[in-house]
Amino acid sequence: MTRARIAVLVSGGGTNLQALIDAEAAGIIKSGKIALVVSNVKDAYALTRAERAGIKTETLLKKELGGQEAFEEKLIATLKGEKIDLIILAGFMSILSERFTSEFKDRIINVHPSLIPSFCGKGFYGLKVHEAALAYGVKVTGATVHFVNEIPDGGKIILQKAVYIKEGDTPDVLQRRVMEEAEWKILPEAAELVSKNIISE
Numbered sequence: 001m002t003r004a005r006i007a008v009l010v011s012g013g014g015t016n017l018q019a020l021i022d023a024e025a026a027g028i029i030k031s032g033k034i035a036l037v038v039s040n041v042k043d044a045y046a047l048t049r050a051e052r053a054g055i056k057t058e059t060l061l062k063k064e065l066g067g068q069e070a071f072e073e074k075l076i077a078t079l080k081g082e083k084i085d086l087i088i089l090a091g092f093m094s095i096l097s098e099r100f101t102s103e104f105k106d107r108i109i110n111v112h113p114s115l116i117p118s119f120c121g122k123g124f125y126g127l128k129v130h131e132a133a134l135a136y137g138v139k140v141t142g143a144t145v146h147f148v149n150e151i152p153d154g155g156k157i158i159l160q161k162a163v164y165i166k167e168g169d170t171p172d173v174l175q176r177r178v179m180e181e182a183e184w185k186i187l188p189e190a191a192e193l194v195s196k197n198i199i200s201e
Contacts, residue, residue, distance in 0.1 A: 014046025023188030032195030
C-alpha cells in the first residue's frame with residue numbers, strides 16, 4: 001500500500017513528534033509514514049527522538065544559510081528531494097512565508113494549543129497562549145489542528161478538541177493537560193485523515 005511521506009518540522013523537545021511516532025507505531029497513522037524530521041535549532045531534543053526511531057533528520061539554520069529566503073529555498077529543496085507529501089509543524093518556531101505555504105498548498109498542518117479563533121495569531125505561541133486563556137478567565141480551552149497558510153493560525157480547521165480549565169491551573173499545568181488530552185490525540189488523527197486524502201487523490 002502506498003503511504004504518504006510525512007516530514008515533521010521541529011524546534012524543541014519534540015513531544016508532539018513523539019506523539020506522532022507513537023501513533024504510527026500503534027497503527028493510528030497508517031496512511032502516512034514519517035520519512036523526515038527537520039529542525040531549525042541545532043540541538044533540539046526532537047532530533048534525538050527522531051534518530052532513536054530510525055527517522056532521517058536534517059538541521060537547517062537560518063543564520064548559516066543567510067536569512068529566511070535562503071532558509072525556505074533550502075527547506076523546499078530538502079522536502080522535494082525526499083518526495084514529501086505532507087508537512088507537519090510540531091512546535092516549529094518559525095513563521096513560513098506565503099512563498100513557502102503556497103508551494104505546499106493544503107499539504108502543511110499545524111497544531112495550536114487553543115480553540116481557534118481564540119488566543120491565536122501573531123505572538124500567541126507556547127505558554128503565552130495558556131497565560132492569555134487563564135488571564136481572560138475562559139472555562140474551556142483546547143487544541144486545534146489546522147492547515148497552514150500565509151496568515152498565522154489562519155488556515156482551515158481540521159480537528160479541535162476541548163479541554164476544561166480547572167480551579168488553580170497555572171499556565172504550565174494547563175499546557176501539560178492540553179498536550180495530553182488534546183494535542184497528542186488530534187495531531188495524529190489529523191495526520192491520518194490528511195494522509196488518507198492525499199493517497200486517495
